[in-house]
Amino acid sequence: MAENKMHILVCGGTGCRASQSEQIVNNLKAELESQNLENDVRVLTTGCFGFCEKGPVVKVVPDNTFYTEVKPSDAIDIVNEHIVKGRPLQRLLYKNPKNNYKVTNTASIDFYKKQVRIALRNCGFVDPENIDEYIGRDGYEALGKCLSDYSPSEVIDIIKKSGLRGRGGGGFPTGLKWEITSKEKNDQKYVVCNADEGDPGAFMDRSILEGDPHSVIEAMAICGYCIGANKGLVYIRAEYPLAINRLKIALSQASEYGLLGNDIMGTGFDFDIEIRYGAGAFVCGEETALIHSMEGSRGEPTFKPPFPSVSGYLGKPTNVNNVETFANVPVIINKGAEWFSSIGSENSKGTKVFALAGKVNNVGLIEVPMGITLREVIFDIGGGIRNGKKFKAVQTGGPSGGCLTEKDLDIPIDYDNLIKAGSMMGSGGMIVMDEDDCMVSIAKFYLEFTLDESCGKCTPCRIGNKRLHEILDKITKGKGTEQDLERLKLLSNVIKDTSLCGLGQTSPNPVLSTLLNFEDEYLAHVREGKCPAGQCKDLLKYEIDPDLCTGCTLCYRNCPVGAISGEKKSVHYIDQSICIKCGVCFQKCKFKAISIV
Amino acid sequence: MPKIKLTEYATNLVKEICAKFNNNEGELINVLHQVQNKLGYLPAEIQELIAQELNISAAKVYGVVTFYSYFTMKPQGEFPISVCMGTACYVRGAEQVLDEIKRQLRIDVGETTPDGKFSLSALRCVGACGLAPVVLVGEKVHGRVATVDVKKILAEYKSGCLSDKE
Amino acid sequence: MDKIKLTIDNKEVEVAKGTTILDAAKQIGVHIPTLCHMKLHDMGIENKPGGCRVCVVEVEGRRNLAPACVTEAAAGMNINTHSIRVINARRTVTELIISDHPFECLTCAKSGECELQDLAHQMGIREIHFEGEKSVYREDTSPAIIRDMDKCIMCRRCEMMCNEVQTVGVLSAINRGFYAVVSPPFEQNLDHSVCTYCGQCVAVCPTGALTEVDHTPAVIRALSDPSKTVVVQTAPAVRAALGEEFGFEPGTLVTGKMVAALRRLGFNYVFDTDFAADLTIMEEGTEMLDRLSRHLNGDKTVKLPILTSCCPAWVKFFEHQFPDMKDIPSSAKSPQQMFGAIAKSYFAEKQNINRKDLVVVSVMPCLAKKYESSRDEFAVDGNPDVDFAISTRELAALIKLANIEFKALPEEDFDHPLGESTGAGVIFGTTGGVIEAAVRTAYELHTKKPLPKLNFDELRGMEGVREATIDFDGLPIRIGIAHGLGNARKLLEDIRSGKSHFHAIEIMSCPGGCIGGGGQPYHHGNSDILIKRQKAIYQEDSMKTLRKSHENPYIVKLYEEFLGHPMSDKAHHLLHTSYFDRSKHFEQED
Incomplete structure (x- = not known):
């Protein structure tokens, strides 16, 4: 990197490429060339910066200015303002959500502050093709x-x-x-x-x-x-x-x-x-x-x-x-x-990379020292829960792991602690859920995955997981019984105990951990036929509040199945027998007149 | 003497690819990848030929093809749609998006529309979790898709074809 | 060998290193239930995918339960095979299997012989706590085998037999997860595949997923039709196994009772396939000597080794897999088909019966015989030489159906003229037997001298591939023997590559030969049964006064009255056949 004075690093990870980062690179190069700067400034496509939430991400070194959510059309401004005039392009700087101050340097961004990069040491710094x-x-x-x-x-x-x-x-x-x-x-x-x-x-x-x-x-x-x-x-x-x-x-x-x-x-x-x-x-x-x-x-x-x-x-x-x-x-x-070995906890040394995703503000790839708490990861690095919603659970270890809750947030993350808490490290998926997520549906979602991916060789994984899924499906449709909850537990434990490989041995973890931590939610499904999170389609209906409806007809015009009727400027009505619960009306209504009950 | 019909192109292609891997049965998955990349899918006749070239049973080839979700025996649509059903996308509403696409196209996952325009599949994590929920149409990534966007996205490709014809 | 000590159910046991927990437990009389596991000890055949998880046991200090069939016993292990945790897991696993299984026990062909049914009984399953989707597949009926995959439990035994033992390669697990099942390629029917109908998949299937096509209703119809003369022929291996279906010890010969039973079932003539086996030796032995002498006289066009051709699964195997070598096997038909051809010509003429009114039923240890009898070339104007081929198991079912108390039956003799046989015909039922029978005759025909001995121990045994050199009075004849198609493949590949040095090779498709055929009473993984059947076959041979095919007076008479001499035009027409290239051919699309 010696001969060039300045470098513009553009994230070339899959996420940023999906948002046209390649075009950004091309536009930057073209603009530099048009200003005869191509020998002074080099444009590099690097690996993932990790901050996928704010992608595409562009970084200028040596001053470490960090631009987020860059569009191909921004290339001209970056060159003209930052490279030519030497001042950071204000409108693309990362804004600290806590105080709305603009941050120029990665080191001062909360997302990066607590990270220690060993495995990812070069990602976002080098041209992987060189x-x-x-x-x-x-x-x-x-x-x-x-x-x-x-x-x-x-x-x-x-x-x-x-x-x-x-x-x-x-x-x-x-x-x-x-x-x-x-x-x-x-x-x-x-x-x-x-x-x-x-x-x-x-x-x-x-x-x-x-x-x-x-x-x-x-x-x-x-x-x-x-x-x-x-x-x-x-x-x-x-x-x-x-x-x-x-x-x-x-x-x-x-x-x-x-x-x-x-x-x-x-x-x-x-x-x-x-x-x-x-x-x-x-x-x-x-x-x-x-x-x-x-x-x-x-x-x-x-x-x-x-x-x-x-x-x-x-x-x-x-x-x-x-x-x-x-x-x-x-x-x-x-x-x-x-x-x-000086980094990390007693029995888990070094760092771990996590893919932080779900209902968290800063989705991305992070690397943290072992022993950091879930709270630090979710609230400091992850910037807390989106849209001001309440934290409900975090799933680590993917389909093999379990859901951890509020009470687990201060556990230092390492191999042994996560297992003790009923989950596992796994490969490092970390999905954050908020109050809108139905934990029965989440368990069912993971089971669906295991079901799809089971090789079918051993009985407990092939048939056991199928039956688990069927019971969960029954519950999300309001047809479950309390006896089904017992059956879930029994079957889960046998599947864990008898499956041939790690896939089957861990597949019931999402079920067991949600049963343990969110029994109330299961009971609400089976006893009252209600989904407290309002997620289970068969247990909810959309209704229009006559007091709030202005008769704007937006829901009527957008309903894909013609379930909504009503004249202009008069209260509208949803025919429950036609409604497919797609939620479009709910998304479209500008007056919060449509509610899930 | 059972006869299997194949085009000259496909026959030569399969034979070349198998030969490139020294007709080694251990390379079956690599062979299937390359053949599918060229032909778009792996019909039974092709699998028979691969079996013959690698000196393994057609049953084994079929067993492998049906084990891995990447391999398909059906031709894909002109615009293959893949909805990411990774967890990040799921908790941000991917299932509803998938349902909406199914409803609009009147096909299920794994199917192709009768006009051959769209085929639909669900896949696990494209790694663009920052853009969740994500829908891929061909190579193009559509991020942060809501159910209400589905119609628009599909129209983009439908109309695209129309203008091609005009 | 290293020994280790461990504790099973509070009993200390010492076993050789490498022993599985399952086998270690057996040594102290603890029989851990199994389902997918199957081991034919003396044949080196074992299926242990560790998939069903029925055999799990608790090993102290381990997080999960261990499958006993694949877990090696280790020194100091403390094992509990029936703790509450184990029983609960084992029952749940069994319930899960049943939850994806049709509740058709009362009408299932496998009822009473089903290992899943036995397991449910042993586990005391009274209720299935898990309900849900069941696997449903299209039933596949072929000329010999019915596949009802709804009943498949994914033990993979059939797949192992078809691929590893037989190397036929028709079956493979397909799909995955709940939809995983064993299937021919592209889920086509068996009759579209390279299946040989050897029936070894049926022989090892623990449930009713794989069974034979049932010809007993057709046989009953024929028996009750007064316009038909119904004759039956019984293959040599049947008499050595049929008794098992009626509570006799394995290896008990029930030839006389079998004949009596057939007569009581209403067959007009009870004949013996052994007669046709003697006839086969006359034809095949002569062909062998002919090829051999031409070879010795320097005829380069003659192909050696000559391969036996009595086994229909073997014939179909080389037609699919080695069509380039289809002129190497003897052109002699199998004994079943020779019998049919002679019965519907010589015998029918003698009795003055129109062949259309003569029904030939064969009782075979084999399922491929059902297919063989249906081959087009074995029919005259659409009328097959052998009308129906039933298995040993089907014969037992017929006997039970007719309220015949088998054990109380007297010993009776076969009818003449097609019921007389020599010991050489009998040993066709075991691996090594056909070639031994051929040697007995070929030796005397070639050397014009009496055999110095009748038992050729060097040709007997259970090893998969055997070879021996027999001294034909100064001329060393090198003989190869293979049973199991995988072993046959090895010999064929040697021939193809020019490495083979044999003059003659005997091939039987099933492990052990016909005694281990796909139509025999189920051995349930106990290979001792096969060894006992083999002993019974040699016992019947040794009890016979005549033990060389060419000494069978009725065979001699048949040639005198009807055929002329071996390999005569008439013999050729009736007793020989040709083979087809059944391999796949790729063609360019227009």
Whole structure:
């Protein structure tokens, strides 16, 4: 980055690209060229900045000015005001919602204040399609160090001492996993990177691969060195075209630079990486299922042991780690195990990336030290609940996790505490819910997901989850009984106790945790046939308040099924037998005359 | 001697792709990806040919195709619509949006409109959670979609085709 | 071998390292219920996907219950196989399976033999607490096998047999989650597929999802039609297994009672497929010697090894999978079809019966025989040589239906002329038997000397692939034997690649040969039963006075009166066949 005076970084994550960030880049470049500034200022497409809520995001360095919700048409102003005249473009600056002050620098934005970026250290700072930028930020230094200064067992020791645990959900100690695989005697071993992110609402692995693919490549090579493997495989979702493309570019650049291939850095160590594609099966996040999928079969898990570290891909010892886990490795080597283990809590070291989403003000990708509380994440980083609504619950761990409530907000987040609280870390989805969310429907939503994604191999997951879902469906339709609640509990516990793989063993968690924390809400459904959150269609109806209705006919004109009748300037009426409860009238009414009862 | 009919293009394509992967049965999923990318879908005849080229049973190929939601045996519409049903989108009303699209197009998830214009699918998290709820039409992302926007979005593509014809 | 100690239900047990909890428990008489698991010990066949979760047990210190069938016993384990937690889980899992299963026990073909029914009984299930959607599939009827997938419990046994053991590759799990089921490709019917109808899927299906096509109503109709003469032929393996259906120990020979029962059922003539087996040896043995001597005389056009062709599933297998080699198997028809052809020509003429009024019923240990009898080439003007092929199980059902008390029946003899057989015909029922029978005759025909011994132990056994060299008086004849189509495939691939050194190969599709056929009484995973049946077959052989096919006086007479000599034009016309290329061919669309 040395030769240019200034850089304009434009977020090229999937979210911002969906809001035309590519066009912003093109427009910026064109404007700079027209002003003959293209040699002074470089425009870079980077990985995700994390602040997706306010995307597309543009940052100008070295002064760190942070522009949010930028449109392609803003490019001219950014160049003219900021670059040419040297003053920040006021109208695009982030406004602190608490005091409405404009904030120029990322460091002063609440969203970033409490974050510690290790796995995401380069996301939003480097051009992921340029290996030199990665190298410029100490990239491949760790690999060089390992190959020349340390023996494999010394590297494993560092990882063990750092306390790094698997970020994919299980939390198994990474160093120990490497050690076990390293001790297997075999002429061929494999390093597998699990990039089959499937948790609906989590996108950290994709963001890392899009924003900093080299960190994963470097870590896989280090892992290969440690366990004695010279072949790496990245198993990635085919639905991630941008990540795949950037990974491919990174792989070819690394090979060109001799950082992959034969005799890496002249040390005699060979390592190559191939890409394998997932095809839309959540269960393939499970190691054994992933391996079967890579072998060209149905992604059905098999009983462990044997563990992949003993018998994995093509029957060979295989070390499987997920993207985020790998992304931590080079920093640990560079900065030392002590540094890493100084961050985090007693048994969970370092940081965790979360995809913060749902009814929170600042949706985005965040990285926080382990041990931070949910309250800090949701209210400080997340900026609290949208539209001034009341916080109700937060689901961590995706479909495998549970709903945590007000009482859990001050628990320090780590692997063990979340399990104790009835949820789990999972891959890092964090969905915030407010008072409008029906917890029975939420449980049903997650069950629907598990149902869709169950491989069908074992009885409890195949049929048990189906029955769970059916009972929940009954309850949301007002046809449930209190006995059904008992049945939910019993069945949930048996499914947890008897399922073959992690998917089934955790699938009832959303049901059990909502039953535990929101029993009242379940009871309201089964006893009174009411949905307190007003979400369950079959239990609610839309009504027009005659006192508030002005007869503007807007609802009448927008009703898709003709359920609303009434003359202009007279009170309107909804025919409940026709109404499909789509809520359009409710959204359209300007006089709050339509209510949900 | 059962006969299976295929176009010359498809036959050569499948054979080339399989050959590229050394006709290795372990590469089945990669082969299916590439073939679907080119042909848009994976009809039974194509699967039979892939099975023959990789020397595996057609049953296995079909077992794999039906396991992974990414693979489809039906041709997609001109404008494939995907509604993100990730959790972030769900809690921001994706289900209602999906219902509205179903109602407008009179098709269910996994189906294509009779005129071949639209096909509808639900997918899990496109990772644009900041824009939730998200609807993809082809490659284009429509963010923060409310039920009332559905008609407008669909009209964009419907009218687009009309003007093409004119 | 390393031994480890663990505690199961408060009893200490010592087992070899690597033993599963299931097997360890068995050693101390604790029988943990299973459903998907199946192990045929002596054949190296095991299905253990660990999917049904019925066998879960509580292992102290573990968070979840452990499936006993796949969990290795470890030193110091403390296991409880019937704690409240275990029983509750096991019952719930069983209830879940039943909640997705039709309540058709009273009318189900598998009633009384159904492992799910047994399990429900054992668990004392009185009520299903979970109601909901049930899987519904289109019923698929083929010439031999009925698939009623509503009753599939996803144990995957059929899939394992079809792919791993038989390498036929018709069945695979499809879809996922609740809609996962085992199916032929593209959910087509079996008769569109490469299915061989070997019936091994039916033999291992724990429920009524896979059953045979029932020919008993048609047989009853024929028996009650006074205008028909109904003859029956019984395959060798049937007599070694039929007794099991009536409470006899496995391996009890019930030949005489079977004949008596058939007579009481109303068959006009009770004949024996063993007779046709002797006839097969005459034809196939002669063909073998012919090919062999041409080969020895330097004829390069002759193909060796010669492969046996008595097994219809095997025939269909190579027609689909090895059509390039369809001229290698012997052209001799199977004994069932030879019998049909002779019955509807020689016998019909003798008795002066129009072939249309003669009904030939065969009792077979096999389901592929139903398909074989329906093949177009085995009919004359639409009238099949064999009208109906029923399985051993169907015969048992007929006997029960007719109120015949099987155990009390006297021993009776087959009728003449098509009921006389030698020991060579009997051993057709087991792996190794056809080739041993062929050796007994070929040796004497070739060397013109009497056999020095009758039992060829080197050809017997249960290993999947066996080979032996038999000394034909100075000429070493190399023989290969395979049972199970997966093993057959190995030998075929060797032939294709020019590696095979055999002169003759015997192939039977089912593990163990016909004694383990898809139409036999269910073995429920107990391979001891197959071994006992095999012993019974060799026992019947050793009890016979005549043990070489060419010494069967009725065979000799048949050639004298009707056929002339083996491989004569007439024999060729009636007793030989040809094979078809059934592989898929891709064509360019116009």
